[in-house]
Amino acid sequence: MSVRKQTMSPFAKRQKWASLVSDVVAEWLDLPPEPRAISAVRGKLRVPFNGPLCAFESALERDFLTLCRTELRVQAVHSKQLVIHFTDTATGSRRRYTPDFVVEVVTGEGSAPERFVVEVKASQDLWRTRRERRQAYAAAAVWSLSQPSTTFVIASDKLLGSAWVTNARLLSSHMEMPRDLVIEELILSIVRSSAEIKLSELVDEVARWGYHRHFILPVIYFLLARGGLWFDRAIPITPSTWVSFGSPWRV
Template sequence: MPVRIVPKNYRNLTGLVLNTRTQSMTAFESSLERDFLLLLDFDLEVEFYEEQPVTITYQDDRGRRRTYTPDVFVRYRMDPLKAKPTSPLLCEVKYRDDLRQYWTMYRPKFRAAGRYARQRGWRFRLVTERDVRTPYLENVKFLRSYRTMPLNEPHRTRLLAALSVLGEAHPTSLLNAISQDRRQQAQILPTLWQLLATRQIGTDLNQPLTMQCRIWLKESS
C-alpha cells in the first residue's frame, strides 16, 4: 500500500489517475508527476508501479534522523530476449528549476534513496520535465482512452488485412485502401487508433501522431 496520503494543495495540481496494472487509482501531487504516471501506465514493459510505497530513514550531516519518501516505484516485466532484466526503479519527479533552487536540501535525501535502492538491486532515478514532456507524452494522452473502448472486430479485421497487403502506410492511405466513403472512414478511424494504442499496429510514437505518420503491421498481429 502507498505510504502517502495526498493533501489538499492549492499551489500544485493534485488528484488521481487510473492505474491499469492494479485497477486502482494512483495519487499525484503535480501535473508533471501525473504525466509521468501516464507514461508508466502506457508502457507495456512496466509490470507494476505504485506511488510512494516506501519511506527511507537516514541521518543528515548533523547526525539527525530524517525521513524521505520517493515519488514512484516501478517494476518491469521479464524479457526473455534481454541478457539482463531491467532493474526496478525508485523515482523522484521534480521540475528542473525546483532541483536547482533546492538542491542543497534535496541532495542528502537523494543520496539516501540511492543507497536504499542499491541495497535491494534497484536503481534511483530523478525524472524531470525533459524526460516527460515530449511528443511521446502527447501521443500517450491522445491514445490512452482508446485502449479500453469496446473493440469493433469487423473494423479490426479490415484494418489489419489491408495493412498486411500494403506492408506500410499512413492512416489516410490505409483508410482509402479500405473505403472511399468518408463517413465509413470516420467510423473505422477510432479502431485504427485503438490498434495503435494496443500496439497491434506500429508507429514511431516519438514523432507527432498525424494522419500522415508512418504505420506498419506488428509481427504479433
C-alpha cells in the first residue's frame, strides 16, 4: 500500500488560506431555509433518526444525510444555517458562503461534541469550480480554525460511494419501522450468548423458533441501525457479515 505524501504542512495550509481571505465572520440563521429547486432530487430527512427534518438539494446531499442518520455518534445536523462573510483579498470585494451542513459529533462518553462544517460536492464539480470557490472554502477553513473543536471538510462522491453509504441506505429504511419485540428479544438473547455470529446463522437460529425469515431480517437491520447489534460498517452487509452484541455508541 502506498502512502500519500503531504504536499503542504498544516501551518503552510493555514498561511495560504489566510492569504486568500480576510475579515471572516459568521452568522447563524434561526431557521433552516427550504430546499431550493436546483435539482430533481430534493427533500428532507429526519437526522438523527429522532431529530428534526434536515433538507437536502441533491442525491449526494441525501446520501450524506443518510450516512449521518445511521451514525450513532452524530448528535445534530444543521442544513445551510451557517453563513460565512469574508473579504476576497484578490478583488477587495465582500462575499458570503453558506456551507451545506454543520454536523455535531460526540467522540467519547462525556466529551464535548466536535463540529464539522461540511461542503458536499461531486468530484467533477469540485475540480471544475476549484478556482471560483477556493476563497469561499478558505473562509470556511479560516473560520473553523478560530472556533473550538471545529473542522471544515469537503465530502465528495469518493467518500459517499463507499460501503458505509451502501449500508446506511439499507439500514436507514428500517430505523422507524414497527418491529416484533418478541423477535427482537430473541435475537438479542442469541447474540448475547455468542461472542459473534454470522448474519445468516443468526437468521437460521431465530427461524428455528418458528419465525419466518421475512419478519426476522427487518428486526436485525433495525438493531444494526440503532446500535443494539454491532458490525463493521466499512464492509457491505451480506449473509456472511459478523455481528456481535451492542455498540459503545448505542442510543
